[in-house]
Amino acid sequence: MAAPGLDGCSWFAALSLGVSLLxxxxxxAYHSTDFEVHRNWLAVTHSLPVSRWYHENTSEWTLDYPPLFAWFEFGLSHVAQHFDRNMLVVENLNYxxxxxxxFQRLSVVFTDLVFIFAVRECCRCVQEQKGPRDVLSRPSFVLAVLLLWNFGLLIVDHIHFQYxxxxxxxxxxxxxxHLQSRHLQGALLFAILLNLKHIYLYVAPAYGIYLLRSYCFTQDHKDGSVNWRSFSPLRLLALGAIVVSVCALSFGPFIAMGQLPQVLSRLFPFKRGLCHAYWAPNIWALYNMLDKVLAVLGVRLKLLEEAELPRASMTGGLVQEFQHSVLPSVSPSVTLVCTLLxxxxxxxxxxxxxxxxxxFLRxxxxxxxxxxxxxxxxHEKAVLIAILPLSILAVESREDAGIFLVLTTTGHYSLFPLIFTPAELPIKVVLMLLFVIFSFAALRKLYSGQGSLLRPLESVYLAGLVAVAIACEIVFPLSPWQQRLPFLPLLATSVYCSVGVSYSFLRLYASLLRQDEKPKQL
Structure with a gap:
């Protein structure tokens, strides 16, 4: 059901235009090595035959996205040639x-039209609260701002640079x-997404199980048990046809050339190590920190010989394989098992x-x-895969709103190390503050009279982020430790934020398990 007043509304157009101008x-502004990554991909797809796309290695930033994204770059390159043809020369590294x-900045702004349209559709799905409300306190308006003006997307795409x-x-x-019960369209869009960027395999199990259970089974028993007689093979075939067709379109040319192993080796480079250069605030950040503490204590208590410990350190901030000093080293297979469990x-x-x-969304x-x-x-940026969809639940449920505030604040702050140049410091601080202030104020207004959105310890934890920010962004750069321990702020940010992200994960799971409890019989 469409959100009241959304069709043709001026406020959505104003929000979209305003963020595009911003x-x-x-x-x-500063741009990261990802800028050169995508410039190189423009050059590779434009200047070389398809057979060489996944073999070209003049640049260290080789093509490592699925084929549909390569075709996306190919399309962009035909527009890029009208700006500066030299950017499409493979040998022009760091051009x-x-x-x-x-061109590259405008290409991100222009392709964000897909995102704007998607936000509009999500706002149509929001369950508006009863009673007269001004525009500023409508769930659809709050959701539009949380998505269109999302702090993480602004700095990752339009400063750091990505799509x-x-x-x-x-x-x-x-x-x-899917919220509109148009399951085949939803499946098609997700199949396209997977063939644009394979990181979305993270959420593929949710899609697979949901579509199999809720679309391929046309009826359900009242007790929730599976009725195999209601299974629809035609619906399963329709879903399979969609997935196979998109994958054939994407990978077909490379399978025909016998290059599928080469493409897959680019997509899954397991030699890059457990952690990215900037630690994602996850369980491995805590694991690495514990390993470091145990190693230091072991040396000081003379339980370990410093010379015998692995020289590589997980606090080095580099993209490579490492061995832990005290705790067992983690392999890709271990992370896979942990993720599946x-x-x-x-x-x-x-x-x-x-x-x-x-x-399904939960x-x-x-x-x-x-x-x-x-x-x-x-990658630390992957936290956005959870933050953005959680925005939808946050404007419909008070409990989810509280989880959203913890996750979005800690997850967004963990992105601060991506933008480390002094000129951009005021920009990221102001944008973060504006987004946090709006999130807290708008959601509190949305659930006014229903109690506090945050628990006392959650408020204390989020207040601690202010101290971490001051220490890392202001105090540390002026201290003598900057030369001796350059990655200390990164370590502090990752470890502190990993607590908030882990807590949000556990709270979401607790919410799911409570919903799983069957109501007691009276």
Missing amino acids: KCLFMD ASPATVL NGFLFGFLLLSVAK SILPAVASIWRRPRGARG CLLLCALASFMFGWHV
């Missing part, structure tokens, strides 16, 4: 002329289609007791967070 102000920067908004557009649009209760829940599309969030918590070489 993005344009970041044209000359960043003003015209190149202008996450475009990709999240497909994810949110897929979720919206952590999502098992969530997918079992929607199989055993389907609760509609919002039950499962999707848990799969995203479980993969973030236990995955191999997780």
Whole structure:
């Protein structure tokens, strides 16, 4: 059911136009190595035959996204040639002329139209509260701001540089289609998304189990048990045809050339190590910290010989394989087992007791967070896969709103190390403060009279982020430790934020398990 006043409403257009203009102000801001990554991919797909796309290695930033994204870059390159053809020369490494920067920045802003459209569809699915309300206190308005003006997307895409908004557009649009009971459209959009960026495999189990249980089974018993006589093979074939068709379109040319192993080796480079250069705030950040503490204590208590400990350190901030000093080293297979075990209760829940599309959305969030918590070489930016969809539940449930405030504040702050240049410090601080203030104020107004959204210890924990921020962003750069321990702020940020993200994950699971409890018979 459409949100009242959303059709043709001026406020949504104003929000969309305003955030697009804000993005344009970041044209000359700092950009990371991801800028060169995507420039190189433009050059590779434009200048070389398809057969060489996944073999080209002139640059260290080789093509490592699925084929549909390569075709996306190929399409962009035909527009890029009208800005500066030199950016499309493979040998022009680290090329960043003003015209190149202008094109790449504009390409992100323009492709965000997919995200804007997806947000509009999600706002249509929001359950509006009864009674007269001004626009500012409508759930659909709050959701639009939380998504369109999301702090993480603004700094990751439009300063750091990536195309996450475009990709999240497909994810949110897929979720919206499921909320509207248009399951085949939702499945098609997600299949396309997987072939654009394979990181969304994190949430594939939620899609697979939900569609199998709630779409392929046309009727359910009142007790929630599976009625195999209601199983529809035609619906399963329809879903299979969608997935196979999209994958054939994406990987077909490379399978025909016998290059599938080469493509897969690019997509899953397990040699990159357990942690990314900037630690994701997950269980492995806590594990690494514990290993470091045990190693230091062991040396000081003369239980360990410093010379015998592995020289590599997980606090070095580099992208490579490491051995832990005291605790057992973690392999990709261990992270896979941990991830599968952590999502098992969530997918079992929607199989055993389907609760509609919002039950699927909760499962999707848990799969995203479980993969973030236990995955191999997780990027800190992957926390957005949980933050953005959780925004939908946050405007409909007071409990979810509280979890959202903890997760979005800690998850977004964990992105601060991505933007480390002094000129951008005021920008990220102001944007973060504005987003946090709006999130707290809008959600409190939405649930006014229903009690506090945060528990006392949650408030204390979030207040501690202020101390961490001051220490890392102001005090540390002026201290003598900056030269001796350059990655100390990164360590402190990752470990502190990992507590908040882990807590949010556990609270979401507790909420799911409470819903699984059958009501008591009177």
